[in-house]
Amino acid sequence: MADEAMPGAEPSELSATIEAPDQTLTPTIEAGAEEFQSLDPRVVRLWRLHQLIFAAVFGGVLLIPLFMLGVRSGRWLWPLVGWLVIMGLLGIRVCWHPRRAYRAWGYRLDEKVLEIRQGIWFRSLTLLPLSRLQHVDLDAGPIERGLGLASLVFHTAGTQNAIIVLPGLEASRARQLRDHLVAVGGDDAV
């Protein structure tokens, strides 16, 4: 590959810091898969917060039909039990899912390919050849920013997998990673 300098390419000392792994080894889905790096642990809090907000909104909206049902029929017990069951399930999800999802997510970078794995039941492993990167976005919502996190969004020229998201990275690390990937992979972008 030609090594013409890309705009915005940082000095390559960054690649050294990129490869320096913080070695949080997690159990991998693939038999014989080598060390995947996990996301920043704070992402569990982020996801939990997202799901809490969702559960609160959803529970609130659900209260409307419950109320109407209660008024119509005059019986309050069963609708209330139903609502509690649903909220209980959501509560379990809030407790359990983020931690499990955190363990499922992982990424691995070498000089040619970025691998991202995810999924609890429906698992996937996406392999992105770095020379196929068209551009990289760095996204951080308000809660993410508050936690010091950011997501990377990778764009390829592909069709189904044209957009690949890697969430829950520590913000400065996300920036480093982006700069590194743009420098390494961007050299044949059009």
Added chain:
Amino acid sequence: MPSEPPTSGGLDANPSQAAGAAGAPFRGRLHPLTLVFAALDSLKSFLVPIIAVGIFGRGDGAMHPLFWVFLALPVYSAVVRYLTFRYRLDQGELITKHGIIARHERHIPLARVQDIRIEQGVLHRLFGVVEAQVETGAGKGPEASLSVLSRAEAERLRQAVFESLPAGAGATPAATRGGEPMAAAEIIRTIGLRELVLEGLTSNRMASVLVLFAVGLGFVDDLVPRERYEQWLREGGEMVARLSARYGESLWIPLGLLAVAGVLVSVGISVVGSIVLFHRFTLARRGEDLQRRYGLLRQRSSNLPRRRIQLLKVEEGLLRRWLRLATIRVDTASGASDEEERKSGRDVLLPIVRRDELPALLPQLLPGLEGDAAPWRQVSRRAIRRGFLKGSIALVFLAGGLFAVEALLRAPRWFDIWPLFLLPAVYWLNVISYRHLGYASGRFYFQTRRGWLGRAWHILPLRNAQTVEIRETPFDRRHGVVTLHLDTAGQSHTGGAPGIANLPRAEALALARSLARTAGATRYCWR
């Protein structure tokens, strides 16, 4: 890339070439006949108001002032277009300018130009002019339409644009490049009238429906108990008899004639359509470029550099497979997929070809394919069992549903669960599809084969592969298998490479990593 003018990198490296083949800066304007053709073109859009004025113009018809206004506008716009339209090649860009009051200026980086298509309608041909459409990877439709130019001028433009491109843009694996930019065109394949008739006959949807119907009828005849079958026939007959009692004696004859006529007309339309579209079809190769030229009334020609093939599909529909014929489709990175593409024949690279020609023909489209032989591999045999299980569940539900309906309406009989009789067929079907499902992973190309009645064969140049993905459902996990997907750009004509399900996990993982690494070691190239 962020805010970086995309042309600067590659093209400025070769400024001498960018100056154009003629040595002087390339500039030009439209052919004087633009006055006529542009006026005719925009007249079409004023046709409705003109007719409306003619009819409702309170009797004074052609003398109504609006009539003249509507007539004058197209002429005016044609005159403006002809007088103001200029184009030039400058600094690695194709720049077009037109307009008096609102000036439009468009800069198209030459590196982005995918193709300059040349089309020539019947009227154009009388006067020796063409429409040139500059195609880029961006979205739908041409980026610029130069209409009309003389044929020679269009060729000159095409040459100037493509020769200004850096020759070594993409490192071809088994490359034949560099030394022969002006090589003579070598004809790969022409399609004669007889084959076009075949194309029309086999592309006809009506015909394939009829064949399936005939096959299905024979099937029903064998499977359904005689009494039930006869009852159906009787009921159908009674209905027709009732109709004929109402509408006259011999309803059969016109009905039959109607059906035959319908089939003949639709087959005829399909054949004529195929001949009109693809008349004198020629696929040629000139250096790296594949050139196509075809058309009876409207002649079309287009260029496709071989390296820009994202994915190639050899498609054998049911009818074509029986006749040992196939169609070749390719994807380019410009993903325009619409009716227009199909109507203009751009969705196929080669509309029809004999299957036994493929081994000699494909390496001309995909260089290095002949030396890239890799053994065909099959997926896990569990595919049969899993497919059969899925099919069985569907059939059991169907049979149960039918039985329940019959039980509700009248007394059910044992053969109301007839879907279950199809179980052996489903098993056989899964065995057949398993046998024809395979992949071959070479150094430069990844190939897949699939299908039971119709077949599809996909060939994916790895340097145009985008991402590799492995997916695993909970059911997959129990069988230790996964599905492997390769993503490509475009996909509008081939539908993308199929995912390969039921691959043993370790094998898939090793394969995915080697594919991603091979793809990553090459540069992806739009041009």
